[in-house]
Amino acid sequence: MPHRFEVVEDDCTGCGLCSERAPENLEIPAGFSIAEVFKQPETSTEEEACLEASEYCPAGALLAHTKDLSPADPAQSGGQASFVPAGESTPAGIGSEDWRNDT
Numbered sequence: 654m655p656h657r658f659e660v661v662e663d664d665c666t667g668c669g670l671c672s673e674r675a676p677e678n679l680e681i682p683a684g685f686s687i688a689e690v691f692k693q694p695e696t697s698t699e700e701e702a703c704l705e706a707s708e709y710c711p712a713g714a715l716l717a718h719t720k721d722l723s724p725a726d727p728a729q730s731g732g733q734a735s736f737v738p739a740g741e742s743t744p745a746g747i748g749s750e751d752w753r754n755d756t
């Protein structure tokens with residue numbers, strides 16, 4: 654299943670491991686100290702690199718969403734998306750009402 658990746662800015666330490674593992678998608682822009690997803694993966698190779706980067710992120714700051722959470726996605730407001738924080742094998746937030754409360 655394609656993932657959409659997101660850096661949680663408050664959690665990112667700027668270590669740069671993710672941009673080393675997935676340089677086609679992640680970077681730490683000049684003048685910034687946190688990573689950015691400058692392009693969502695478009696190939697299976699990029700997808701795998703980003704998933705690996707998410708898995709190895711020491712801060713758990715690179716999230717791999719299993720659903721497109723772009724602002725244009727009407728499902729975003731429904732709260733039905735699942736999240737897989739780095740290092741987690743199962744989506745977090747299932748059964749939890751307060752995880753990633755966007756309101």
Ligand code: SF4
Nearest residue numbers: 665666668669671710
């Ligand atoms: S690996 Fe994680 S903590 Fe390090 S720069 Fe990337 S997102 Fe930030």
